[in-house]
Amino acid sequence: MLEVINLDKCFSSGGMMKKKYIKVVDRISFQIGRGETFGLVGESGCGKTTAGKSTLRLIEPTSGKIVFDGIDVTKLKTKEMRKLRPRMQMIFQDPDASLDPRMKTERSIAEPLRLRGGLSKREIEERVMELIETVGLNPEHAHRYPYQMSGGQNQRVVLARALASNPDFIVADEPTSGLDVSVQAQILKLMNELKRDLNLTTMFITHDLEVVKHMSDRMAVMYRGKILEMGETENIFNCARHPYAQLLIEPQPSEDLGVQDAESENRNGDRPGCVFYPRCPFAEKNCMEKEPEMIKMNRDHQVLCHLV
Amino acid sequence: MRSWIKNRNILIGLIIISSLIIIAAFAPQVAPHDPTEVNSMVRLQPPSKEYPFGTDHMGRCILSRIVYGARISLLVGVAVISGSLFIGIVLGTISGYFGGLADDVIMRLVDGFLAIPSMFLALALAGTLGPGMVNLMIALIAVEWTSYARVVRGSILSVKEQDFVEATRGLGASDLYILVRHILPNIISPVIVIATLGIGYAILAAAGLSFLGFGVQPPTPEWGSMLDDGRLFMRKAPYIMVFPGLAIMITVLAFNFLGDGLRDEMDPRFRKEIPH
Numbered sequence: 001m002l003e004v005i006n007l008d009k010c011f012s013s014g015g016m017m018k019k020k021y022i023k024v025v026d027r028i029s030f031q032i033g034r035g036e037t038f039g040l041v042g043e044s045g046c047g048k049t050t051a052g053k054s055t056l057r058l059i060e061p062t063s064g065k066i067v068f069d070g071i072d073v074t075k076l077k078t079k080e081m082r083k084l085r086p087r088m089q090m091i092f093q094d095p096d097a098s099l100d101p102r103m104k105t106e107r108s109i110a111e112p113l114r115l116r117g118g119l120s121k122r123e124i125e126e127r128v129m130e131l132i133e134t135v136g137l138n139p140e141h142a143h144r145y146p147y148q149m150s151g152g153q154n155q156r157v158v159l160a161r162a163l164a165s166n167p168d169f170i171v172a173d174e175p176t177s178g179l180d181v182s183v184q185a186q187i188l189k190l191m192n193e194l195k196r197d198l199n200l201t202t203m204f205i206t207h208d209l210e211v212v213k214h215m216s217d218r219m220a221v222m223y224r225g226k227i228l229e230m231g232e233t234e235n236i237f238n239c240a241r242h243p244y245a246q247l248l249i250e251p252q253p254s255e256d257l258g259v260q261d262a263e264s265e266n267r268n269g270d271r272p273g274c275v276f277y278p279r280c281p282f283a284e285k286n287c288m289e290k291e292p293e294m295i296k297m298n299r300d301h302q303v304l305c306h307l308v
Numbered sequence: 309m310r311s312w313i314k315n316r317n318i319l320i321g322l323i324i325i326s327s328l329i330i331i332a333a334f335a336p337q338v339a340p341h342d343p344t345e346v347n348s349m350v351r352l353q354p355p356s357k358e359y360p361f362g363t364d365h366m367g368r369c370i371l372s373r374i375v376y377g378a379r380i381s382l383l384v385g386v387a388v389i390s391g392s393l394f395i396g397i398v399l400g401t402i403s404g405y406f407g408g409l410a411d412d413v414i415m416r417l418v419d420g421f422l423a424i425p426s427m428f429l430a431l432a433l434a435g436t437l438g439p440g441m442v443n444l445m446i447a448l449i450a451v452e453w454t455s456y457a458r459v460v461r462g463s464i465l466s467v468k469e470q471d472f473v474e475a476t477r478g479l480g481a482s483d484l485y486i487l488v489r490h491i492l493p494n495i496i497s498p499v500i501v502i503a504t505l506g507i508g509y510a511i512l513a514a515a516g517l518s519f520l521g522f523g524v525q526p527p528t529p530e531w532g533s534m535l536d537d538g539r540l541f542m543r544k545a546p547y548i549m550v551f552p553g554l555a556i557m558i559t560v561l562a563f564n565f566l567g568d569g570l571r572d573e574m575d576p577r578f579r580k581e582i583p584h
């Protein structure tokens with residue numbers, strides 16, 4: 001369904017004279033099968049959002065290839081891309097910010113339908129009410145502005161809006177991170193139901209391991225723009241091979257390596273070797289000098305480490 | 309909409325401004341005399357029944373001149389701000405939304421205009437172009453447009469980075485659609501507020517230029533040039549200056565009231581109750 005090959009994203013910063021390039025997503029490759037939920041985990045700032053947005057070309061990837069349903073997305077012209085966009089939707093991290101503050105719920109949800117065209121006013125209205133019900137909102141919410149609703153309710157509106165364009169593929173970027181625990185559970189349950197009913201293919205971004213475990217069929221562990229380990233969720237939770245993945249899954253109480261913020265480190269030092277080398281408890285000389293290659297453990301389990 | 313009327317600033321501003329508009333529209337019916345009729349028999353007369361605001365040095369009815377002057381002031385104020393708004397929104401939008409080279413060029417142009425003190429620029433332009441109402445407006449637009457371009461650009465920069473803009477692009481919407489449906493509605497409130505305040509400022513500046521002899525020329529009744537007429541007789545007949553001065557003050561204040569009130573009410577996030 002979706003295949004991403006060697007996706008790179010750099011941001012430039014600094015003035016005109018001293019331009020600095022920061023590599024935020026570093027040659028990642030993954031595949032997502034139809035109807036599958038692919039989890040992407042990693043600590044804050046490792047480039048998850050950037051990877052998600054680049055996959056949908058909401059931001060232009062620096063290089064790499066994205067094939068969606070047989071279409072090479074990276075080659076599409078602006079117009080063709082616009083036509084394809086409804087089929088791939090993104091749910092952003094902050095529900096309150098992803099809705100226009102001047103649009104009531106019904107207008108927000110109707111927008112994708114209007115943009116697609118071909119529906120009468122009545123049909124749009126009916127479809128909007130249907131979607132409002134699908135995502136578990138009440139009809140009275142239709143006439144509210146985003147600031148008059150809770151984060152959880154707004155996230156439901158965002159979901160309804162994404163569903164309105166009849167997508168095949170959804171990137172959900174920490175859809176529950178801003179919500180409190182009980183609302184989180186409700187939204188996750190709703191997403192699971194929708195995924196099943198509509199046979200959606202999903203890329204689920206989160207830093208919460210419990211959530212990936214619960215939601216995803218396959219998953220990837222990301223660190224500083226690189227995918228370090230990827231495979232079936234069950235496999236990774238049972239026998240993670242990469243030292244970083246192991247640390248994430250079973251955090252050692254004595255070492256706070258797992259919670260250290262990646263952003264606090266100098267990320268663009270063009271140091272050779274493994275990205276995880278400075279924090280790796282098992283690091284060897286080789287890890288400092290040579291960049292590891294993806295190693296296939298079995299058909300669907302890959303690890304980026306010299307030591308496996 | 310209904311709650312806006314409850315805002316005292318908006319209410320006062322609207323009442324005064326609509327009265328001014330009515331007076332200006334029905335000037336021939338409201339004014340007791342012909343504003344340009346010279347009558348050497350009644351020069352410098354203090355307020356009376358016949359001439360409620362008195363007469364000037366040429367025996368013209370001051371009230372009638374003020375009534376007709378409202379037409380000029382409102383016209384100049386609205387025209388100057390519409391012109392500045394148009395230029396400011398177009399250039400500010402191109403600059404803020406599309407960025408790049410266009411942004412650089414437009415912002416250098418704005419900087420260039422801002423480097424010249426505004427009163428100096430207006431005087432120099434009005435002087436070069438020669439007297440007349442249209443030239444006066446051009447001079448004031450040249451001074452005013454930069455602030456609209458900057459406000460529009462700044463607001464667009466902050467709005468276009470928000471997720472809802474990216475989300476709408478993700479639905480397959482075009483740039484034009486996003487600009488018209490999402491970005492402009494979200495930046496229009498601050499623009500309307502400064503435009504309302506700007507009308508007051510433009511009226512004041514137009515009166516100032518006319519007072520200095522640029523701009524609207526006699527015998528056209530204009531508040532600023534009426535002040536100029538009264539200057540020589542300030543001691544003997546202060547009412548020649550007092551009434552046009554009051555007219556300018558009240559009008560400018562009214563636009564300021566309206567602008568301030570709108571600032572408080574515009575943003576839906578500041579509204580409290582849930583509308584049904």
Ligand SMILES: Nc1ncnc2c1ncn2[C@@H]1O[C@H](COP(=O)(O)OP(=O)(O)OP(=O)(O)O)[C@@H](O)[C@H]1O
Pocket residue numbers: 011012013024042043044045046047048049050051093207263
């Ligand atoms: N437009 C941008 N320009 C420059 N740097 C950026 C830009 N967007 C993101 N970055 C940088 O890229 C890095 C990764 O950001 P990203 O938002 O993808 O992380 P994330 O994994 O989603 O983090 P979080 O869990 O906090 O959402 C950060 O260090 C951030 O500062």
Ligand SMILES: [Mg+2]
Pocket residue numbers: 048049050093173
């Ligand atoms: Mg993120």
